[in-house]
Amino acid sequence: MDAERLLSLFKRTSHSCSQLAFPTIASSCRWIQNKNSEFCAPLTSFDWNKDDPSLLGTACIDTTCTIWDVNAQQAKTQIIAHDKEVYDIGEAENWRGILLQYHRGRSFEKGYWGLSMIAARQQSVAWRCLIAIH
């Protein structure tokens, strides 16, 4: 998925489809600041757990990654992955590890990848390690 185009659509539709109340890019900063925001930012990608298909993780423009319980239809864990938009997510070991793409870059040179180890099965999220490749 081309992140630039996703953002562009996001920006344009905020004006043309007011009933859907998509905020603009500028206001996306508000979601980052305002935890009580009623807006939801678009989800950029997700990954479905192969060993336990009840678990699914999504990556979001609002900098969060959420692990969902598909059967219970509710969020299980949410983490702030970075201070930038998260563009991709990959699951490892039942969500004990996730690989995230943070930055808006399209290549490794421009992009920014991080490996975040989280304890997604626990209520509180603990970072095990954070590796950033600039």
Add this chain to the structure above:
Amino acid sequence: MAWNQRTDMSNRFRIALGSYIEEYNNKIRIIERIHSSTSSANGDGSLQRVMEFDHPYPATKIMWCPDREPVSPQRDLLATTGDYLRIWNVNSGEAKLEALLNNVRKLGKGDGT
């Protein structure tokens, strides 16, 4: 685009496709290879659209449920992301929305790090 994951189906050649138009009229399409009576054993057959349903905001990703065999034959799940996370049940020739999950940000800046 996503390939079928199930191994228990007689017709395993199945793909889910999402359109990407920068408007609110996007679709999800499911394509299967249909074997005709004249097709040979080497797997020839035509590709046919077996289902199409609306997904107004373009799907940023599509995945079939990674279950090799479904827990119940009535559950044949497909997930999409875009404005929401949606779980679809595409059993019996129609797509039924099983769940519409809204990614509400619950954490403040600095939490969880």
